[in-house]
Amino acid sequence: MSIPELSRKSFRTSFLVVIDIIAILxxxxxxxxxxYPLEFIGNVDRNHFIESALLYSAxxxxxxxxxxxxxxxxxxxxxxxxxxxxxxxxxxxxxxxVLQFAVYGEAMExxxxxxxxxxxxxxxxxxxxxxIYVTWKQDRRLVLGGRKMKIRKSExxxxxxxxxxxxxxxxxxxxQSDNHRMNPVGFxxxxxxxxxxxxxxxxxxxxxxxxxxxxxxxxxDKIVFAIPSMNYQDRLAVIxxxxxxxxxxxxxxxxEEVAAGKVAVNQMRxxxxxxxxxxxxxxxxxxxxxxxxxxxxVLVTGAGGSxxxxxxxxxxKFSPGRLLLLGHGENSIYLIERELRExxxxxxxxxxxxxxxxxxxxxxxxxxxxxxxxxxxxAHKHVPLMxxxxxxxxxxxxYGTRNVAEMAxxxxxxxxxMISTDKAVNPTNVMGSTKRVAEMVVQNLAKRxxxxxxxVRFGNVLGSRGSVIPLFKTQIEKGGxxxxxxxxxxxxxxxxxxxxxxxxxxxxxxxxxxxxxxDMGEPVKIVDxxxxxxxxxxxxxxxxxxEFSGIRPGEKMFEELLKEGEVHPEAVYPKIFTGIVTEEAxxxxxxxxxxxxxxxxxxxxxxxxxxxxCLDSVKHNQIKETV
Numbered sequence: 101m102s103i104p105e106l107s108r109k110s111f112r113t114s115f116l117v118v119i120d121i122i123a124i125l126x127x128x129x130x131x132x133x134x135x136y137p138l139e140f141i142g143n144v145d146r147n148h149f150i151e152s153a154l155l156y157s158a159x160x161x162x163x164x165x166x167x168x169x170x171x172x173x174x175x176x177x178x179x180x181x182x183x184x185x186x187x188x189x190x191x192x193x194x195x196x197x198v199l200q201f202a203v204y205g206e207a208m209e210x211x212x213x214x215x216x217x218x219x220x221x222x223x224x225x226x227x228x229x230x231x232i233y234v235t236w237k238q239d240r241r242l243v244l245g246g247r248k249m250k251i252r253k254s255e256x257x258x259x260x261x262x263x264x265x266x267x268x269x270x271x272x273x274x275x276q277s278d279n280h281r282m283n284p285v286g287f288x289x290x291x292x293x294x295x296x297x298x299x300x301x302x303x304x305x306x307x308x309x310x311x312x313x314x315x316x317x318x319x320x321d322k323i324v325f326a327i328p329s330m331n332y333q334d335r336l337a338v339i340x341x342x343x344x345x346x347x348x349x350x351x352x353x354x355x356e357e358v359a360a361g362k363v364a365v366n367q368m369r370x371x372x373x374x375x376x377x378x379x380x381x382x383x384x385x386x387x388x389x390x391x392x393x394x395x396x397x398v399l400v401t402g403a404g405g406s407x408x409x410x411x412x413x414x415x416x417k418f419s420p421g422r423l424l425l426l427g428h429g430e431n432s433i434y435l436i437e438r439e440l441r442e443x444x445x446x447x448x449x450x451x452x453x454x455x456x457x458x459x460x461x462x463x464x465x466x467x468x469x470x471x472x473x474x475x476x477x478x479a480h481k482h483v484p485l486m487x488x489x490x491x492x493x494x495x496x497x498x499y500g501t502r503n504v505a506e507m508a509x510x511x512x513x514x515x516x517x518m519i520s521t522d523k524a525v526n527p528t529n530v531m532g533s534t535k536r537v538a539e540m541v542v543q544n545l546a547k548r549x550x551x552x553x554x555x556v557r558f559g560n561v562l563g564s565r566g567s568v569i570p571l572f573k574t575q576i577e578k579g580g581x582x583x584x585x586x587x588x589x590x591x592x593x594x595x596x597x598x599x600x601x602x603x604x605x606x607x608x609x610x611x612x613x614x615x616x617x618x619d620m621g622e623p624v625k626i627v628d629x630x631x632x633x634x635x636x637x638x639x640x641x642x643x644x645x646x647e648f649s650g651i652r653p654g655e656k657m658f659e660e661l662l663k664e665g666e667v668h669p670e671a672v673y674p675k676i677f678t679g680i681v682t683e684e685a686x687x688x689x690x691x692x693x694x695x696x697x698x699x700x701x702x703x704x705x706x707x708x709x710x711x712x713x714c715l716d717s718v719k720h721n722q723i724k725e726t727v
Contacts, residue, residue: 113170119226120164121157127218128153131211148204149211152196156215159192182224189220255283256348259320261308261338262327263287263299270326271300285318308338315345325351347640389608392473392515393418399471400425401456401504402478404432407519407558410600411475412436416445424469426452427478456500459507466511474508475603476501477519479535484652486531490703494694497534502541509549515607518542520557520615522592526712533707539615544687546613554610556603557617559592568626572633580644582630585651590623605676615679 132149164170167188172181193216200207258274260267271284286305287294294304305314314320323342327335342349398415402408403425409432415423423440427433430453437451450469454461456478479497480486486493501518508516520539523532539555546553560568568591575582594602598618606616627646634644651657690710697703 116170117161120160120223123222123226124157124160124215124219125153127215127222128156128211131214131218134214135211149208152200152208155199156192156196159195160189160219163188163192163195185223185227186220189216189223255281256321257285257319258282258322258324259305259315259318260284260287260302261289261311261323261325261342263289263291263294263304264327266328267326268300270324271302275301282322282324285320286314288314311338311341312345320346322346322348322350325349389604390418392608393420395419395421396472397422397469398424398473398475399465399469400475400477401427402476402519403427404429404436405477406596407599407603408475408477409436409439410596411477411603412440414597414600414604415475416440416443416447419445420447422448422450422469424450424452424465424471426454426456426465428453428455456504457495459503462503462507463510466507466513470511471508472514473607474504474513474516475519475607476504476517477603478504479519479538481521481531483523483529483531486534487529487652487704488700490530490534490700490707493530493534494703494707497531498537498541498691501538502545505542505545505553508551508553509545513551515552515554515610516542517554517556517603517607517610519603520555522557522559522617524557527708530704530707533704533710537707537710540687543613552610553613554606555613555615556606557615558599558602559594559618568629569633572630576634576644580634581647582634582644583647583649584627584630585649586657587625587627587648589626589651589657591626592623594618602676609676609678617677617679619677 128149167184169185169188172184193212197207197209197212200212260270267287267289274282274284284302286303287299288306288308288311289304290307290309295306297304305318315323323346325335325339325342330338339349339351393415398420400408400412400415400423403412404427408427412423412425425433425437425440433451433453437449440447440449452465454465456462456476478500480493505516505518507513518538520535521532523529524536524539525532527533527536542553542555545551572582602616602618606614609616630646631641634641634646694703694706694710697706
């Protein structure tokens, strides 16, 4: 703290002390002359009174120091600070009462009571006055200031949904900040006691049921949802209604986001696409993994990726003894290691730079650290890129998976979970085909190993690197157009936390080669996501257009989670389906034949036919002819 700041604080404290002494002495003298206006009564000694007045002010200053009253910023004080002031004055009064009896053998009860009441009014009034002055100065600047008056005319007429604590804090933030371009016109709230009342200078215009009429009657340009504690379904319904009335809809953060320190209370965010997917996020009970993880060594491959990094965050909740962060990209591993170290948890974090295609490097890692659990998230996942580079997809997704899975078997890992994709079901592209073959590799290994293997299939993961949502955001920021491949293309979507929890849950349910999938509700049209994101960004389709670019090589119109006949008739866990284990009889033979293919076209065709269980001698001969 600088010397000028110390000087200002010392001056402020000294000024308050002087003001408080004057206030208490004034209250004592006013009380004295109110009780004895004409003459001194025999049993009231003037010296006794003067000593008591000085002692009263001294006691209050000492008590205030103990209760830290002079550290309170009174212009931002709340009811708790007012109560602290009253308690401090009460303690000072009671102490004076005891001292009067001890020194003089009697106490001035009436004078002390009246002095206490008057002192409380004066001391409280002084502090309230500073807050009133600041508020008046802000309101005058906002309403009467010339330049500010012009800005206010261009501000958006804003309706705040919720007149509770979050809504009131938002109004205060708007009034105290020059950065907002909002004019809070009113609240709507279902609390019947607040109807037509003025809250923080803003009128409550109606209930949630009257949203449409309030927006129409008051010319609302912007709606801010400020009920963070409302349950998901009700919140979703209100947001949908608001979006039908106004394209500019924001929402305050959820309470858990604030508690986790991800956002500030006064921070607004655009309504995320999660709010409009039409289903509530799946909450899985992953507490059963505590005994599997606590104190043990866990290895996560692809730990720097979207899914791998979230698995690491979730795993840390269960106190592993050691967490190995394995990845090929040094920057991504550095970033996740730094993030996890800042949590200051008693976990040994070990960054490992390694390529899953390097068998000897993997053997070195397994031999040195002997992991108990392995979560395999390392893979190439971009469909068009892998379509053009099938050999790289094979090396990383198939052989990389086999390398890690065989190391798990060789070194006696307890559980191994592989991350797969819904594109592995009836695949039409190289990426999906390599993941399906990788599933076969894991399932075949599960038949002859003591390690419990499991496979988890994901839909599209919202917010992950390379997914459609970041692409749409970038295109909107650039002014469009937003590119969609086909108007009828649909996909299943899930959040990153859902995906990571499913992986961890699979670790507890695995018995030997199962395929686990999450119930993600109905598939969503990609074009609907694009339209929603344009609206959520405050634009119309006239401003940000949508262009259909055509289906890219290898893409399907829709994805499936499990093949027909693959679904197990009984659910193993709420919201989790499991597929019946299939086995590839000639796995090594087919892998060997695949290695003989030199051209990308031949390899891609071979993979797709194999993954779709339709690789026969005729098709194999056709493939050989293309080499």
